[in-house]
Amino acid sequence: MSKSCKGLAMELVKCLSESDCVKVEKRSVRECAGEKSPCIPSECVGLRETYFNCKRGQ
Template identity: 80%
Template sequence: MSKSCKGLAMEQIKCLSESDCVKGLRSSFRECAGENNPSIPSECVGLRETYFNCKRGLVDMRAGIRGNKGY
């Protein structure tokens, strides 16, 4: 269950590394991953929210039996 979010993390890294923030503005990956950056595509923001929900599901005790609703 601990690796159920790994696919989402890899997709988020790929999406951010191909964005204009990293390529065009030459900003660091950490700066581009911030919440208030307007140069990030909406699909990367969606992946970030989905990844957050996946990680939150790992510590949710109600999902212990059913498993994580992750990727």
């Protein structure tokens, strides 16, 4: 992974780790990252989009 996207990836993992998708539903960060669930905060959704765009641009 490029260094330019690594910071975004770490922020996304942290955000998702603190979401209800992981804490309440006991799902993995990977499972939650790939979904459009209402229990994922909009901040995490924005980070996910930014991260995917970063990866796509390389």
